[in-house]
Amino acid sequence: MVQNEIRALMYCNTSLVKQEGSTTVFEVVETIFRKGGADGKDIPFLVHYNESKCEMKCLCRLFEFRGLVCRHLIYILFRLKVSIVLDKYILNRWRKNVNRDYQGITNIYDDSCHIEEDKRRKNRLQPLWNEVSDLGSKNDENLLIVEEMLKETKQRLMDVNEIHSMEGNESRVAKSLHSPLKVRSRGRPPTKRK
Structure with missing residues (x-):
């Protein structure tokens, strides 16, 4: 959309x-030209530019x-050789590196209940964060306090995850040693064969 605006600069003149x-x-x-490219119509637009406030x-x-x-x-900015505009003129929705206030939006491709649980937990933590x-x-001062608390919390969570992963490995080993379940084969039972 911005590229379309820049392409249209060649049809603008200013005074x-x-x-x-x-x-x-x-x-x-x-x-502005019609579809055939003929009968151009000139439409004036007034632009107010405040140099002290950059508005x-x-x-x-x-x-x-x-x-x-x-x-x-854009045409006026080019004419005045202004290379930097205020951040309020570049909205967050047009940025690539925007941080959203929400994490997980469910969509039709997420089948797993595990993914749903992760999203639910993230959505619960996000407002507090x-x-x-x-x-x-x-x-x-506040920044240092929050950084220190986050480092401690991260270390505690890593320790808890390590303990859970060790318990999970032990239970997986114990489960893998069981003999397989007896399954009835297809067809006639072997006792009634001649």
């Missing part, structure tokens, strides 16, 4: 309308409706 302090108002005229606003309101920076804003991480990120 300065007015400048009031740090706020500049531009008029971006976009030429921008366009009349088309694409950012407000869909969360994408529109071609008109979010609260702890928010509190821990307030200042450096």
Whole structure:
């Protein structure tokens, strides 16, 4: 979608309308063609750019409706040679490295009850983890406390898992030594054969 906006830059032209302090108002005229490629229609859009706050606003309101920076804003940023925009103009849903507040969403491909149990446990822990991480990120002192507690908790969980895995190995060995169950063969029973 962003690539489509950038491709459409070649149909835009801009002119300065007015400048009031740090706020500049531009008029971006976009030429829109019909399906056949003929009869281009010029549509003007006003773009407000505040240089001191690095805020921008366009009349088309694409950012407000869909969360994408529109071609008109991109055109103004190119013209003013602005290479860095505020993080609020790149929403989390468009990022690749976003951390979601939820872990497991069930889908139709998950058949195993083991996977369901893991997701249920993760969903139960996630709200608590979010609260702890928010509190821990307030200042450096809180961060050190949370880091220390997490390291201790991790070590305790690793010890518990090691004990459970050792018990599981012993039970697997004991189960593997049993003789197989007697299964009746197909066909006529052997005692009635001649």
